[in-house]
């Protein structure tokens with residue numbers, strides 16, 4: 263077995279990238295993470311974190327810190343446009359639905375925990391470089407040269423493309439995005455609110471769904487809250503090109519409830535997430551010394567509610583495969599993909615199956631969607647919901 267310390271360049275400091283940095287560090291690798299954003303961002307939406315990701319977080323030693331950041335709604339209120347409540351699901355029912363080994367956590371908090379774990383190691387063999395992107399890749403039998411936007415060329419044994427749905431690594435090595443992106447004809451927008459809108463109680467998650475669109479406000483305690491927008495569209499790329507400040511007021515301007523109050527906070531929001539809801543369908547996640555991880559590889563979408571979990575699980579499995587086959591990268595990457603792909607494809611199927619639930623096309627479908635939720639505290643109904651949403655494996 264060779265004794266040289268292996269080196270990886272990871273593109274993207276999201277959950278997948280930081281997860282890979284942590285796990286490769288644990289496997290004895292030296293890691294450089296290149297992140298396009300100028301600094302750490304802590305904003306984000308609340309995500310469910312469970313299943314393989316939960317198990318992986320436990321193995322990686324970060325579960326206690328994640329558990330500390332767990333937030334759980336006191337209640338979920340389903341609203342009418344005039345501000346009256348249609349029905350509520352009590353907090354204990356929401357928790358029971360999610361199952362025991364599951365967390366509800368801000369996406370940015372998962373990143374924070376991973377970042378602290380990566381940077382808090384001694385000796386530290388992980389460098390994180392902000393404000394730089396990938397611009398070129400050349401590989402040969404002995405290594406891969408990664409050219410970064412800051413002009414440096416970094417030689418490594420492995421390049422991990424963890425740069426999200428619109429991955430530049432994937433474009434450079436695997437080809438144009440259009441051939442692999444499956445649009446599910448919805449848009450998602452998220453931003454942090456400075457002020458909790460009147461009509462949403464602290465600690466409550468409240469949402470209004472009308473024809474083809476949903477607005478949810480997740481209260482995080484105090485005045486802090488997250489606004490989530492999800493709506494149907496036949497022209498996702500055009501919506502994306504218009505951007506959130508044009509597209510969201512256009513789609514929600516006439517919605518009623520707290521939509522006007524929320525939209526007033528949009529121009530001043532520090533960072534707004536706005537993207538198409540799309541899956542990545544690639545028939546292989548590695549080419550030589552380049553491997554894709556997280557949304558760059560498989561994006562299962564928010565409809566599956568599993569992207570963060572899968573990003574951490576994928577990072578852990580990658581580290582484990584590289585430990586098993588320290589001198590045989592092709593075998594390590596092949597085994598890794600064989601382990602993760604079935605779960606990623608299962609969650610992609612779920613995402614396609616349930617996409618109609620997020621913003622039902624008409625009032626009847628909305629009524630049908632809500633029927634099981636109204637009775638979610640009854641055991642047979644909650645068991646049905648858990649099976650349908652793959653909340654238990």
Ligand SMILES: Cc1cc2nc3c(=O)[nH]c(=O)nc-3n(C[C@H](O)[C@H](O)[C@H](O)COP(=O)(O)OP(=O)(O)OC[C@H]3O[C@@H](n4cnc5c(N)ncnc54)[C@H](O)[C@@H]3O)c2cc1C
Nearest residue numbers: 274276277278298309310426556557564567568569570571
């Ligand atoms: C509204 C919403 C709700 C969701 N809900 C859930 C849920 O309930 N449960 C769940 O598990 N998942 C959920 N997800 C999915 C989850 O957030 C992602 O799947 C997960 O965060 C994995 O992300 P990633 O690290 O692969 O990519 P990203 O989070 O996109 O991170 C990519 C990183 O790469 C950086 N980057 C991009 N391009 C470059 C470049 N060229 N050079 C350098 N850096 C670059 C970006 O700045 C970013 O930091 C949800 C997603 C959305 C949008």
